Amino acid sequence: MQEVLMTLIGLVLVNNVVLVRFLGLCPFMGVSRKLDSALGMGMATTFVMTLSALAAWALEHALLLPFDLTYLRILAYIVVIAAVVQFVEMVMHKTMPDLHRVLGIYLPLITTNCAVLGVPLLNAQSGSGLGMSVLGGFGSGVGFTLVMTLFAGLRERLERAGVPEAFRGPPLAFITASLLALAFMGFTGLVPAH
Amino acid sequence: MAHFVIPPIRHLLTRWGIHPDAHKFPAADLGIVDAGLPPLIVLPLAQQAGAPARPVVKVGEHVLKGQRVADPAGAISAAVHASTSGTVIAIGEAPMPHPSGLPGLAISLRPDGEDRWVELHGDPYPIRLEPAEISRRVAEAGVVGMGGAAFPAAVKLALGQRSAIDTVILNGSECEPYLSCDDRVMRENAADIIEGSRLIMRATGAKRVLVGIEDNKPEAIDAMKVAAHPFPEVSVVKIPSRYPMGAERQLIYTLLGVEPPAGGRAADVGVVVHNVGTAAAVWRALRYGEPLIERVVTVAGGAIASPRNLRARVGTPLQWLIDRAGGLSRQPARMVVGGPMMGVAVGDLDIPIGKGASGVLALTHAEVGEREPSACIRCGSCVSACPVGLLPLEMANRIHAGELGQAEDIGLRDCLTCGACGYVCPSRIPLVQYFMHARGELVALEREGKRLDRVRELTEARSGRLEREAREKAEAQARRKAERAAAAKKETAA
Amino acid sequence: MNAPVYASPHAVTTRTTRQIMGMVMLALAPATVAGFWQFGWPAFCLWLVTILSCVTFEAICLQIGGRRAMPVLLDGSAALTGWLLALSLPPWAPWWLGVLGAAIAIVIGKQVFGGLGCNVFNPAMVGRTVLLVSFPVLMTQWVNPQMLAQGTDLSLAVQVGLGGGIPDAYTSASLLGHVKTDLGRGVPLLEAMSAFTPGQGLDGSRAGSLGETASLLVVAGGLFLVAKRIIGLRIPLGFIAGLCVPAAIAHASAPDHFLPPLAHLLSGGALLGAFFIATDYVTSPSSPAGQWIFAIGAGLLTWLIRSWGGYPEGVGFAVLLMNATTPLLDLWARPRIFGRSLTGRSLPARRRQEFIR
C-alpha cells in the first residue's frame, strides 16, 4: 500500500505529466478556458489513459513480445488509443450529451494528446507489470485533471481581471502556466523518481 | 417582567455587519416638533411597496383632512389620504425621491389653512374587534411599514392570519446612522406602541410580542419597559447595536435564533415583524380612526443648521422640512431621503416625503467620503461585513465582466442591498450600485421575457386565425362550386 | 446629461488602501531594523535597492500601460512587495539580485496580470522562487550574524554590495540547509542541531534571511496587524498549525529524522510567511473556510518540502502552490448564505421554536 501511495504522489505531484514532463499541453491550453469543461476533459482523459494503459499492456504482453514485434509498439498503441477514444466519445454522447456538447471538438483531440500515448510507452519501456502500468495511466490522468482544474480556475479569474490589452488571452495563459510549473518545481525530489 | 434573551453565541461570534459612527446626536435628545402646514402638499401615488394607488378625486375638488384621495390598486397596495383640508390642484407627474431622478404620478393639494378633519369613527376598545375587522380598518387607514420598506401593514396582517403566527416582533433597532425618529417615538409615545402591538398580536393570533431595541438607546428601552409592564405577554429585549441589525431576518435570528428560509417570508417561521412607528399608527387608526397622514422624520446631516426630529405631514416637500430645521448651514454634497446606508440621493428640494421616509439628510463631502474608486485589492472586509454571508467582491467582479448569470449563481438574489459592504470598502468601489444594476437588469430581462411569451401567443393566435379563415373560404368556395355544379346538372337533367 | 446617479450607501469608512499598506509596512519595520542591526550595512543597501527598483519598475509598467502612475504608486503596494522580497533574500546578497528579483516580482508577478488586485500569484514569492531556482548558490549563502555584532563599516558593505562576494570567513549555513546536508550524510539529527539553540531563533542571533531571523519581532508585527483588523487570525494560525502538527507527529515517531515543531517554526521564513506572505489579500481566499484550507495547506506543504523535498526552504513553493488553488477555494468554499443550507437550498419553514431563556 505504501508503495502504491508513493508512486501515486510521484505521478500526480512530483513528475506531473503536464507541468514536469510537459506532455499533453495542447488540451491543457485549449480546454482550460472554463472550469466545467476543464473538469470534464480531465475526467475523460483520465478514463481514456487508464483504459489505454490496460489495453496497451495487454497488447504488449499478448502480441508484441511473443512475436517480438516491439518495433510496432507506437503504431499499435495509437490504434488502440484511437479506438478507446472513439468508444468513450460514443458513451459520453449517449449518457452525458451536455458535457459532450461542452467538450465538443476537444474530445477526439484526446487521441492526439501526447500524454495519452506517452504514458503507455513509458510503462512499456520500464517494463512495469499490469498493476503498475494501470496505476501509471490512472495517476498521470489524475495529475492531468488536477493541473487542468487549477489552471482553469486561474484562467477564469483572469478572464474577469483588467488584463492589459497586449497580454489578454493566450499570452497571459502561458505566463500563468509557467508560474504554475515553477510552483510545482517545489515537489522535485519529494519522492525518489522510479 | 422582561425576558432576558441570550442571543445565540454563534450569531455574536460570527463577525457580520459593521459599526458605523452613529451621528445620532443632537437630534436624538431633542423632542419632536410639529412641522406645520407647508404651502403645497404632493401625495405620491407609488409611495408604498406594491402597485401605485388609483386616484378617486378630480382636479379642483375640495377635500377634508384625512379624506381618502386614492384607493389601493391590486393585492399589494395601500390607500392614500389627504394630509390636510384643501383643493386638489393637479394629478400628474411630480418629482419623486427615486434614484433615477425620473418623475412619478402624484396628487398635488393646495392647503386652505383650516386643517378641518373629515368625520372620523374610532372605537374606544379596539382590542375587542375581530382580527379580520382589525386588518380591514388598518387597510382603510392606509397604514404602511414606517421602517423604510413601506410594505402595506394590512397585507402583512392578512398574510399572518393565513399562516400560524406565534410571535410579533417590533423593530425598534433603528441601526442606520443619523436616524432617531423611532427613538423619539418610543420615548414619547411608548403607550401607543404597546397598545398597537397588542392589536397586531390580536390580529395575527400571536401569543407574545418582542420589542427589539438596540442597546445604544437606553432611554427608549426604559420608556418601553415602563409601558410594557402591565402586559406580561409583551417584553422589551435589549439587542447588540450593529448595522444592519434592523434587517427583518437578522432581527428574527438575533431574537429567536431562527433563520427564516431564503426567498420565503418571516411568516414561514411563525413571526410577523413591524416597525415601532407602524404599531403606533395602527393604534391611532383603530382607536381614533385617524388615517396615516403624518410621521416623524429626522432632519439631520452635517449641512443642517440645527438637526432635530419633526412630525411632518405626508407629502411635505424637503425644502419646508429643511427650513423648519434651521435651514442649510453650508452647501450639502448630497441630499438623501431615508438613512445614509439605504436612502435615496435626490437632487431637487421640492421632492415630497412619503409614508416610508424616516429621514432627510444633508450630507457634506466629508461625511459622504466621495473619492475616485481604485482597484479591488480583495481584502475581504466586505465579506466579513455582509450580514447574509455573500462574497460582494466576487459578485461585483462578475457583474463588471457582464456575467450576470454567474453573479446570480453565487447568491445575488439574497443580497439585501444594505450597504454594509459599500461602507467598509477601502477602495471605495460602489458595490451596491453593481448589485442594484444587476438586479434591475435581471428583472428587466424577466419582464421582457414574459412580454415576448405573450407576444408569441398573439402571433400564434393570429396565424391560427388566418389559416382558419383561409380554410373556411376554401370550403365555402368548394361548397358553392359543388352546388352550382349540382344545379347545372339538375338543369341539364330537367 | 441629467444629474449624476448616486447609489446608496452615502457614507463610508475612513480606512483606505494606502493606510492598509502603510500599516503592514509599519508592522514589518521592527523585524527589518533587527535584520539591519544583525547584518549591518549590506542588508540595508539590499533592502533599499530592492524597494526602489520595485517602485521604478511599477512606474515604468504603468507608463507603458498608459495609466497615470502617481496615484497607483502612492498606494504603497509596490513598496510592500519590494520590502517582503528583500526580507526573504539572504542579507548579503549582491544588489543586482535584488533588482532582478524586483523586476520579476513586479513586471511578471503583478503588472502583466493587470496591476494590484488582478495577480494570482504572490509577487514577492514569484520573485524569490525564480531567484532561488536560477541562482541556488547565491540564494543560500547565509551570513553568521555573531561575526557582525561589532558592526561593519560602510566600505565592506559597498564591496559586498557591488558583487564582490562574501569573504569566506563570514559564510555559514542556515539551520535548514545544515540539517538537510547533514541528514544527507547520515549525521544523526541531534548532533547536527547541536550548533543551534532555540534561544538564538527568538532574538535573531542566527543565520537566515534578512527578515526571518528576529522571529519574536515578526510575531509582534503580525499580532499588531491582527489587532488593527488588517489581517484575520485564520491564516497565521492555520499556517502554524499546518506546519507544527505534522512536525510534532513526525518528530514523536522518528526523533532523529524529523525536526521538532519549534525548530521548524523559528527557522526559515515560517513566521514571516504565516503573518505577512500568506495573508497577502490579493492572492489568498476571501471566504473564512477557504482561508483555513489555504493556510493549513500552505503549512503542510512547507513541512513536506522541508522534510522530503529537494529545496531546504518550502515556504515560497507552498505559498505559490496554494495561491494556485485560491480561485477554486473562492468558488467552492463559499460561506453559507443566511437562510440557506450549505448546498444552497433554502431552509425548511420551521413552525415551532423554543423561546431562549
Place this chain on the structure above:
Amino acid sequence: MEQMITAVVSLTAIGSGLGWILGTAARRFAVEGDSRVKEVEAMLPAANCGQCGFPGCAGAAEAIVAGDASPTCCPPGGKVVALAIATHLGLTLEDDGVDEGPLVAVVEDALCIGCTKCYRQCPSDAIIGAMKQLHYVFAEACTGCNQCVEKCPTGAISLQSLPATASTWVMPKPALAA
C-alpha cells in the same frame, strides 16, 4: 521477409478486432438527430419577420445551431432571446449593439390616413384601427419586427425605443476601470 508478413498480419488483426468492437458499440449507443434546433426555434419570437436574413424563425434556428448566425441576429427577440439561446447552446455572447433597448412601432397622428395596410401585416395583432380612422400601436404587443413600417404609404409608422419610466429604469453600471 516473413517478419514483414507477421507485422502486417498482426496490425490488420488489431485493426479489425477494434473495428468490430466499435461497430457493435456504435449500434448500442446510437443517438438520434440534433434536438437543439427545435428547442432554439421555440425560443425565437416566431414573428417570421426575416430581419435576421433567414427564411422565418426555423431557418434562423438552424443557422444559429449550425453556428452560421450569432444569437443576437434576431432584433424582435433582442437581448432576452439572445441570452437564452447563448446559455442553452453554451455559446459566449459578445454584447455588441443589442442593448439600446427594445424598439416599438409608433404611429404619427398627423400622417396616418387609416388605410389599414399596416394592421393587416402585423404578425402579432399589435395595431388597432378601422378604415379611415386613426391607428394606434400597442407597445405591449409590438416586437419591433419592422414589417408595418414598409407597408405604410404615408410613412406614419416609425420604430422608436420606449422612454424609461421610474419602474422600468435600471441603475446604470458603475463606469470605472477596476
